[in-house]
Amino acid sequence: MRFIATAGLVAFAASTATASTPSTSSSSDLDPSVWEKLAPVSRPSYLSHARNRPVKRQSGWNPPSELATPLKEVWDHCLKTYSDGSLFGFKNYGWDQIMATNGSINMCVRWDSSSSVTAALRTQIVTALNEQYQKWFEWLYGYDNFPFSKISVNVVGWAVRDTGLLGGNTSDIDVYTNTDSGGVPECAPACGRSFHQDGDYSSCPNGADRHYDQSLWLTDGLNGGFGGDWGQQVGKEYLLGALGSENIHILLHEMGHTFGLDDFYDWTPTGVSNFIMLAGSSTEITEFDGWMLRNWWYELSRNRGWQTSSSSGSNSLSSTTSLAPAATTSGPQQGTAVVSPPAASVTEIPQQTTPVTSSAAASSTSSAPQRDIPVGVCKGRQGKKRRA
Numbered sequence: 001m002r003f004i005a006t007a008g009l010v011a012f013a014a015s016t017a018t019a020s021t022p023s024t025s026s027s028s029d030l031d032p033s034v035w036e037k038l039a040p041v042s043r044p045s046y047l048s049h050a051r052n053r054p055v056k057r058q059s060g061w062n063p064p065s066e067l068a069t070p071l072k073e074v075w076d077h078c079l080k081t082y083s084d085g086s087l088f089g090f091k092n093y094g095w096d097q098i099m100a101t102n103g104s105i106n107m108c109v110r111w112d113s114s115s116s117v118t119a120a121l122r123t124q125i126v127t128a129l130n131e132q133y134q135k136w137f138e139w140l141y142g143y144d145n146f147p148f149s150k151i152s153v154n155v156v157g158w159a160v161r162d163t164g165l166l167g168g169n170t171s172d173i174d175v176y177t178n179t180d181s182g183g184v185p186e187c188a189p190a191c192g193r194s195f196h197q198d199g200d201y202s203s204c205p206n207g208a209d210r211h212y213d214q215s216l217w218l219t220d221g222l223n224g225g226f227g228g229d230w231g232q233q234v235g236k237e238y239l240l241g242a243l244g245s246e247n248i249h250i251l252l253h254e255m256g257h258t259f260g261l262d263d264f265y266d267w268t269p270t271g272v273s274n275f276i277m278l279a280g281s282s283t284e285i286t287e288f289d290g291w292m293l294r295n296w297w298y299e300l301s302r303n304r305g306w307q308t309s310s311s312s313g314s315n316s317l318s319s320t321t322s323l324a325p326a327a328t329t330s331g332p333q334q335g336t337a338v339v340s341p342p343a344a345s346v347t348e349i350p351q352q353t354t355p356v357t358s359s360a361a362a363s364s365t366s367s368a369p370q371r372d373i374p375v376g377v378c379k380g381r382q383g384k385k386r387r388a
C-alpha cells in the first residue's frame with residue numbers, strides 16, 4: 001500500500017501513470033476533502049442544460065477544437081497506463097457489458113447496512129440509477145454509430161444482511177443474504193458479469209435474465225466512492241441524501257470509471273480544469289467528460305468491431321485527422337505537481353477491504369500530509385480484490 005507521504009498544497013500523487021487496472025478508481029476517491037469542495041449536490045438546471053447539451057448525430061472524431069489536445073493527452077495516457085499498456089486486452093468495460101446485453105444494464109444492490117429499506121426507497125434508487133446513467137449516455141445516443149437510442153438500467157437483485165430489512169413486495173427482485181469473504185452482503189457470484197465475463201450464467205439460480213452486470217454497493221459511513229467494471233460503491237448516507245438531486249456527482253464520477261474513464265489525481269490535461277472525472281472540480285458531467293466518453297466509444301468500437309460496416313466510413317476525419325485520438329507515445333503534458341513514478345513502483349495495491357472513512361480526512365486547506373489515503377491504483381480490483 002502506498003500513501004501520500006509528503007505534499008505541499010497540491011497532493012503529491014504518484015501512482016496512476018502506469019499499469020493501472022482498467023476502469024477502476026483511485027482510492028483517492030475516498031478522500032472526503034476532495035468531495036467536500038462540492039458539497040452542494042444540485043445546481044441550477046439551466047446552467048447544465050445550457051452548457052452541456054450534447055450535440056447529437058455526429059460521426060467520427062470531431063471534438064471542439066479547444067478540447068482536442070487534452071482529449072488526446074487523456075487517451076494516450078490511458079493507452080500507456082491501463083492493463084500494463086494493453087487497454088484493449090481488458091474485456092469487461094461497461095462498453096463490453098452493454099454490447100453483450102444489447103443495450104441494457106442489470107444491477108444488483110449490495111446493502112451494506114443494518115437499516116431497513118422500503119419499497120418506495122428501492123424505487124427511488126432505481127430511478128436515480130437510470131437518471132444518472134442517462135446523463136452519460138446522452139453523449140452517446142446518435143453519436144458515431146452508437147447502436148442504442150436508450151439504455152435501460154434495471155435492478156434485478158438486492159443483497160442484504162437480513163431479508164427482514166426489505167419492506168414491501170420483493171417478488172420482482174432476487175434477494176441474497178450470502179456474504180463475501182469480508183462479510184459484506186453479496187449478490188450471487190454465479191449471476192455476476194465480472195465473475196462470468198464469458199456470459200455463461202447457467203449456474204445463476206433464476207437464470208440469465210437475472211444476471212447482473214454491475215453492483216451498486218451502498219456502505220454505511222463511506223465517504224467518497226469506488227468505481228470499476230464491477231459497478232460503483234458510494235456511501236449509503238450520501239446516496240440517500242442525494243436522491244432526487246439533479247446531479248449525484250460522486251455516483252456520476254464512479255459510473256464514469258465503469259465505462260473506462262480515469263482519475264486525475266496526479267495530472268491534469270492541458271487547458272481543462274473543471275470536469276467530473278477530476279474529483280472535486282465539478283458536480284456535473286461537462287463537455288470534456290462527454291467527449292472523453294465519446295473517445296472511448298470511438299476507439300473501442302473500432303478495436304472491437306462494433307462499428308457497422310455500412311456507416312463507419314461516413315464523415316471521415318479529413319482535416320481533423322491530426323486531432324484524432326490515435327495512439328502516440330506522448331504522455332500527458334506536465335502540469336503542476338505531476339509526478340511520473342518509476343514503472344517498478346506501480347504494483348502497489350491498496351489492501352484494505354474496509355474503505356477509508358473519516359480517518360482520511362485531511363484538511364483541504366492545510367499543507368499537512370494527507371495520510372492514510374492510499375494512492376496506488378486499485379490494481380487487481382477485477383481479480384484479487386473483486387468488488388462485484
Ligand SMILES: [Zn+2]
Pocket residue numbers: 024025026029253254257262263279
Ligand atoms: Zn475516481
